[in-house]
Amino acid sequence: xxxxxxxxxxxxxxxxxxxxxxxxxxxxxxxxxxxxxxxxxxxxxxxxxxxxxxxxxxxxxxxxxxxxxxxxxxxxxxxxxxxxxxxxxxxxx
Numbered sequence: 001x002x003x004x005x006x007x008x009x010x011x012x013x014x015x016x017x018x019x020x021x022x023x024x025x026x027x028x029x030x031x032x033x034x035x036x037x038x039x040x041x042x043x044x045x046x047x048x049x050x051x052x053x054x055x056x057x058x059x060x061x062x063x064x065x066x067x068x069x070x071x072x073x074x075x076x077x078x079x080x081x082x083x084x085x086x087x088x089x090x091x092x093x
Contacts, residue, residue, distance in 0.1 A: 010057075010064045019057045021046040026073050026084050037080045055082040 012020065025043050026033060035041060035050045055077055061067055062075050075084045 008060055008063045008065075010061050012061075012064075012066055015057055015061060016054070018046050018048065019054050019061070022050075022054070022084075023058065023061070023073065026086050030086050032083070032085045035082045035084070037077075037082065050082075058082060058084065 015023075022033075022035070022041075022043070025031075025046075035055070037050060037052050037055050039050055041048060041050050058075050059077060059082070062073060067073070071087050073084050073087055075082060077083075
């Protein structure tokens, strides 16, 4: 991860479809979610195991210029649980 001044250059296009779906789930539903790494998720458009790689991508993307400009979510990983906090919808200001 290349971070400059607490920003990274990760782009939306770089994320896997499953990671995009989880972020969109937070944004569309204006909700906070906790996801345990290794558990199966069953959210619209994604049914599968939530992996450490997915958690890492969500953690990294929160510092991307794109997310910082939109200010959609913040995330924190504690004891294998990724806690994603809804900040504001990218479509509603």
